[in-house]
Amino acid sequence: MGDVLAGIHSTWEFDTDSVLIRFERGIRTPKLFHVLAERRIPYEALSTVEMAPGGKRGTVALRMVPREGADPLLEVADGQLKEASDPYRLVLPAERELLADYYATELRSALGPDADKPAERHLVEAPPPPLNFKAYDGKASFDGKSVTFRWFWTGASSAKWRAGDQSFSVDELEGVEWRSPEVFQGHLRLRRHAGDGPQDSGDAPEAEADQDPAAVVFGLGYGLVYESLPFAASVLAAVRAAEPAMALETAHHGDSRRRQRDSAERMGRADPADIAERIRHLGELHEGGLLTDDEFSAKKAELLAEL
CATH class of the missing domain: 2.30.29 (PH-domain like)
Structure with missing residues (x-):
């Protein structure tokens, strides 16, 4: 496709095999988007594309629906994300509905042959460690x-x-x-x-x-x-x-x-000051009856061994 569709909290950049989502860092942007920064979504990871009215008057929402099991982020979220924090949802002013509908049609034409099937592996990359x-x-x-x-x-x-x-x-x-x-x-x-x-x-x-x-x-x-x-x-x-x-x-x-x-x-190797603080806390637990003499001695010896 090679085009860009700018929304209220993110921008979608369309490539031949994927869409790159760049999230804004504005004051009203969902905080999750700040952390994600950007994500690349292969078209083969998508199930379908939907158009719907936006959450606020005068807006529309274009949403890509990923295949089950394609994205580790959504798999671990397990339906707990609020609509406003959905990284697959692009909100636009209502006057751009025709443009959004055009891109929805283009996206649907780019879906893979297994779009209606659960993914056998993750197709969207997770944020890299560390x-x-x-x-x-x-x-x-x-x-x-x-x-x-x-x-x-x-x-x-x-x-x-x-x-x-x-x-x-x-x-x-x-x-x-x-x-x-x-x-x-x-x-x-x-x-x-x-x-x-x-x-x-x-x-x-x-x-x-x-x-x-x-x-x-x-x-x-x-x-x-x-x-x-x-x-x-x-x-x-x-x-x-x-x-x-x-x-x-x-x-x-x-x-x-x-x-x-x-x-x-x-x-x-541990920080000596940190070890000392943790031993002090163990002492408080011991004095409060939460640790036995043997438990306190064993844990203290473990901490000292880290020095």
Whole structure:
């Protein structure tokens, strides 16, 4: 197509095989768009294209509908995005309806032969690592190979302090659960393969996110963690990409390769001031009766070993 269609919060640039969406960073632009910056959507990732009235009077909306499973961002969002934050929706003034309808027709003609079928793999690239964001009870980081949770002593539960900072390799995971920061009990939880963690064994009930060392919580009133969705999408894409290699590895070696790694070893040499602060917090938990003498001694020794 080779043309550009400018909307209110984004601009679509049409190429021969894809459309590049560039998001604005205005005050009224949804914050998620600020984080995404831009996304390239291959036409083969689309199911159909729709035209509808915009949310405000005097506007129209052009929306691309992706195929099921084509975009890791929408897969992990699982229908939780509000209409205004839909990255596939372009809002235009009503006087540009004819122009928008023309592009809708052009897009429909460019759809692939499998547009009506679920995608067998992700066709839209996830935001590339490294990525990180701060939640209410910890900082999450992803380098492309492993996810690390480092707990904040001001927000993390005693259960997470007992478990210590966590690191999960991609091949330990089978998925990612994202619950929007805009709702009660919003969180990001890593789904491990069955048997890889205490919450994945037997018929034991699943722990609340604030008690689960494989999850970070957002917290009402803490602020909307807009970076968490692209983060989750990037992790999910890496998990899906690792699945064929894992299946081959299991077939040849009979080894799941799904053991949790020592987080201190991954993170390298620790900051002495940070270690001292964490030991102080452990002491408070011990004095409050939340840690036994043995638990306190063991965790203190682990922290000192990081120096």
